[in-house]
Amino acid sequence: MKFDIGDKIVVKATNEEGEVIDIMNEKMVMIQVRGVKFPAYIDQLDFPYFKRFTEKKLFEPKKEKTYIENVRKDKAPQKREVDGVWLSFLPKFDVDEFGDDVVLSLKIYVINHTEDEFKFTYKQLFFGRNNFDLNGILHPFEDFYLHDISFSELSDSPVFSFEFSLKNPQKTKADYFEHTLRLKPKQLFDRLEKLKEEGGATFTYKLFDLYPDKTEEAPADFGYRAQPGAPLYDAADARRHLPPARTVVDLHIEKLIDDHKGMTNTAILGIQLKEFEKWYDLALAHRLPKFTVIHGIGKGRLRDDIHDILRRKKEVKSFVNQYTAEFGFGATEIFFQHKA
Numbered sequence: 001m002k003f004d005i006g007d008k009i010v011v012k013a014t015n016e017e018g019e020v021i022d023i024m025n026e027k028m029v030m031i032q033v034r035g036v037k038f039p040a041y042i043d044q045l046d047f048p049y050f051k052r053f054t055e056k057k058l059f060e061p062k063k064e065k066t067y068i069e070n071v072r073k074d075k076a077p078q079k080r081e082v083d084g085v086w087l088s089f090l091p092k093f094d095v096d097e098f099g100d101d102v103v104l105s106l107k108i109y110v111i112n113h114t115e116d117e118f119k120f121t122y123k124q125l126f127f128g129r130n131n132f133d134l135n136g137i138l139h140p141f142e143d144f145y146l147h148d149i150s151f152s153e154l155s156d157s158p159v160f161s162f163e164f165s166l167k168n169p170q171k172t173k174a175d176y177f178e179h180t181l182r183l184k185p186k187q188l189f190d191r192l193e194k195l196k197e198e199g200g201a202t203f204t205y206k207l208f209d210l211y212p213d214k215t216e217e218a219p220a221d222f223g224y225r226a227q228p229g230a231p232l233y234d235a236a237d238a239r240r241h242l243p244p245a246r247t248v249v250d251l252h253i254e255k256l257i258d259d260h261k262g263m264t265n266t267a268i269l270g271i272q273l274k275e276f277e278k279w280y281d282l283a284l285a286h287r288l289p290k291f292t293v294i295h296g297i298g299k300g301r302l303r304d305d306i307h308d309i310l311r312r313k314k315e316v317k318s319f320v321n322q323y324t325a326e327f328g329f330g331a332t333e334i335f336f337q338h339k340a
Contacts, residue, residue, distance in 0.1 A: 010048040039201040129325040245286040
């Protein structure tokens, strides 16, 4: 190996100096240049010592007088490009017995190319089963390493789910933003083959451009629930003015309020049902195909009340409370039948 971790390097193409921070394989290393981390092929790098030696002048030329009008003004620092938040995959290659490059695993990063600072919750799932999750802070123009995923697992249609919120909330911005990326095996394999052909290091998927603005709340149905003075919108345009919906909502009381000590079971149940109605209405208004509510097991009072409500809803095609690896028997899946 030409380089070791900690070696100072220079990028041949740009003449920028940096440092090796990780060895990826025999052909690639992870480097850091001016605070930015990215992978590079070894043949694209060199040690900076020869560059410094050749740039050193053996004899200093005689300085000429410089007049103020001839002094070149310094260029303003180049502004970093704002182009959204991305999910990035960095394959780790090895060479098989036939001399071909094979992918062993992929490193997964979330990349923030915006000026905002986010809190985020991340889950990676297979067939609805939670395989990996974490919470983190994503700083402006930062790459955040999430985890590795083995190549063999790519055939299981992995799902990558995010919930973002601003670390410093703003009145005009949404309280949170959800994005779920489901990748089919053929998509991933095609991207890997294209990566090999082009000699690239990573492939990416955009999660969003800019963190969304807060939208005016409007009733989920525009009939009997509408209150005097509530904003009215054209039905065809209504969803654009609604808060974003959630596909999964957890009704455990500790998820809803900070302190519930001393509250009666009746008061707790009232809060949970009110929260259920809110997210149910939003799921319906956004025409989600299904909606999952986590009610837990306990004595079953919350589950039974929710099921009683669902039996009276004409827009509910079906609902099921069956065992899943992620929630056990503690969740109900609701399937909608939307009018055309």
